[in-house]
Amino acid sequence: MFIDHAKILCRSGKGGNGCVSFRREKYVPKGGPDGGDGGKGGDVCFVVDEQLYTLQDMRYKKSYIAKNGEAGQSSKKSGADGKTIKIPVPPGTVIKAEKSDMILADLLKDGDNFTACRGGKGGKGNVHFKSSTQQTPRFAQNGQNGEEISFDVELKILGDVGLVGFPNAGKSTLLAALTTAKPKIADYPFTTLEPNLGIVKYGNYQSFVMADIPGLIEGAAEGKGLGHQFLKHVERTRVLLILIESTDPNPADSIEQLQAELKQFNPDLLEKSSLILKTKMDLVQDQEFADNWKSLPGEVLDVSSVTHSGLDTLVDAIAKQLHED
Ligand SMILES: Nc1nc2c(ncn2[C@@H]2O[C@H](COP(=O)(O)OP(=O)(O)OP(=O)(O)O)[C@@H](O)[C@H]2O)c(=O)[nH]1
Ligand SMILES: [Mg+2]
Numbered sequence: 001m002f003i004d005h006a007k008i009l010c011r012s013g014k015g016g017n018g019c020v021s022f023r024r025e026k027y028v029p030k031g032g033p034d035g036g037d038g039g040k041g042g043d044v045c046f047v048v049d050e051q052l053y054t055l056q057d058m059r060y061k062k063s064y065i066a067k068n069g070e071a072g073q074s075s076k077k078s079g080a081d082g083k084t085i086k087i088p089v090p091p092g093t094v095i096k097a098e099k100s101d102m103i104l105a106d107l108l109k110d111g112d113n114f115t116a117c118r119g120g121k122g123g124k125g126n127v128h129f130k131s132s133t134q135q136t137p138r139f140a141q142n143g144q145n146g147e148e149i150s151f152d153v154e155l156k157i158l159g160d161v162g163l164v165g166f167p168n169a170g171k172s173t174l175l176a177a178l179t180t181a182k183p184k185i186a187d188y189p190f191t192t193l194e195p196n197l198g199i200v201k202y203g204n205y206q207s208f209v210m211a212d213i214p215g216l217i218e219g220a221a222e223g224k225g226l227g228h229q230f231l232k233h234v235e236r237t238r239v240l241l242i243l244i245e246s247t248d249p250n251p252a253d254s255i256e257q258l259q260a261e262l263k264q265f266n267p268d269l270l271e272k273s274s275l276i277l278k279t280k281m282d283l284v285q286d287q288e289f290a291d292n293w294k295s296l297p298g299e300v301l302d303v304s305s306v307t308h309s310g311l312d313t314l315v316d317a318i319a320k321q322l323h324e325d
Contacts, residue, residue: 004155004195004233006058007098010117013041013068013082015143018123021074022136033136034076035126038143041119042066042082046153050110052090055155066117069143072125082119092158092236098150116151120144154232157195159211161318162234164258165243167215167225170279170305172196174243175212177305178315183212190215190225195233202315208322211237218257221264231265239321240274246284246302251293273321276300277314282307 016038023031044066064087070079095105095114105114123141130137163171167189175181179198184191196212213233217225234240242258244251255276262269278293282304293300301317303310 004055004157006055006153007062007150008058008087008153009063009148009150010044010085010087011063011065011148012044012117012119012146013066014146015039015041015120015122016069016071016079017142018125018128018140019072019074019077019079020126020138020140023075030136033126033130034074035140036072036074036077037079037125037128038072038122038141039069039079039081040122041069041143041146043084043115043119044117045084045086045113045115046089046093046095046105046107047086047113048091048093048107048110049088050091052088053158054090055093055153057088058153066119066146068146069119069122071143072122072140076125076127078125079122081122084119086113087116089153090155092156094154094156094232096152096154098152104151117147117149120146156232156236157197157211158209159197159233159237160208160322161200161210161239161241162237163210163212163241163243164234164262165215165279166217166245166254166258167191169215169243169245171212171215171243173305174241174277174279174303175210177308177311179210181212195230200315200318202319206319208318216258216261218261220261231262231269234262234269235266238272239318240269240272241277241318242274243277243279246278246281246293247289249292251278252296255296273324275314275317275321278302280304280306281309 019035021035023034066085067082069082072079093107121144123143126137126140172183172185175198178200181198183196192214198210199207201207213230281302
């Protein structure tokens, strides 16, 4: 299973308490205060590791808890700080507070990081509280509490090519025809519930990654259907394939609708290179439905994932666009 979202709990450490202590030395009967400061609690921090590709680890580890700072000690010794816990995540990880759509961090490149919970500050030891009126302060500061926050972690997958279309357009079948991926295929909408990835091999040892996502419907960008949560995946692809069934009564309208969804989700999506595919060509006779397609501007590629007709031309066209990028 491809893991592209996870819920985890993070807790930073509490600051160590300041120490109350007085100097005890020979011949100095009433030494001054010498209680040291508490250490800072450990932070919890997300860090991008470009060697990672999934959120797999978070399936097993659901909570990340940093250590508390240690208490201060006598002789002005500070307590040790709690160690920062680093949560390694793949590039393309988006962090949101649980049950909120607000993006707290969008971590893209190796080394990008986000401190999710800050450790509490250590308390000051009584050495800081001596004054002209208070020679023997018998108190120190307590350490501050850490934070405990649940996060929704999401991964925008990285594919070179993203498949976009209404439910049932034939996206998964195309992925299965071009790659060794085995996505679920069926004659009803929303067969695909999570993204599928496959590697398309071509030429001599060349390849690109194709991402199949659930079908989009009108209003997808606002969260209708499944589209919304998956549109993020095409944000990181370089080329979009827009799949329209050859039997579509009004392809121009359908393309416009899909583009409107993409635009509403993120206008940059329309800046990507894209190809329009007329799918399931084996189902139509020679000139059947041809009129519907006449008014379409730009190039349309005819494909059938069943007979494989047009697939070589398609792969060449994709490769060309990837190289032009
Ligand atoms: N004859 C024919 N049928 C096809 C072709 N491509 C897909 N189909 C059929 O169309 C139906 C839908 O195909 P899917 O690949 O599951 O469509 P999808 O776009 O992935 O659908 P969702 O995941 O629901 O969005 C299935 O019954 C496929 O067998 C094709 O090229 N020719
Ligand atoms: Mg599908």
